[in-house]
Amino acid sequence: TQLLEQSPQFLSIQEGENLTVYCNSSSVFSSLQWYRQEPGEGPVLLVTVVTGGEVKKLKRLTFQFGDARKDSSLHITAAQPGDTGLYLCAGKYNAGNMLTFGGGTRLMVKP
């Protein structure tokens, strides 16, 4: 069973602060995705990264894929209360279609 570890599990910050969430595995991903989930709803895809070293930006969110494709990070600049939610990373191994999910990082941004 391939494990995908996320850290931290919980994060509570003030509006305007920056934060970084990490996603790590001992195995190489063929691709990795980040999702955000709000209470009472299913996860929603934010981004997919494929190439080692790839960086993608989505407004104040910056996603980075490690050079060895075993880890990824999500950085949020100037967090806002609307960023509150559960952030999940999910990786595909080899050429398969199955996603393995990390345990998630629960973010709370206080006004």
Added chain:
Amino acid sequence: DAGITQSPRHKVTETGTPVTLRCHQTENHRYMYWYRQDPGHGLRLIHYSYGVKDTDKGEVSDGYSVSRSKTEDFLLTLESATSSQTSVYFCAISTGTGTQGYTFGSGTRLTVV
């Protein structure tokens, strides 16, 4: 138009009773998945389908069965519900191609008492 709907959204059932959850899609996607989400465990795959009548087990399939008789519907059945199956269940769909992400339903909160 949601594209994927789950029913019911909430259900309370008694231990030992059978329960069926339904996932319906209007996207004509080939792949459909059932996950459960529990605190401390994230999302864990129960079963998935890669076509009509084609299904396979995920990592936590014991006590669950699935059926897919039509492209648009994927049913999850708890043969005899137990308290350990109290959870939030999510259905997801994907095209299965390349780096496509999953589209999730809004979930079914199941409580087994």
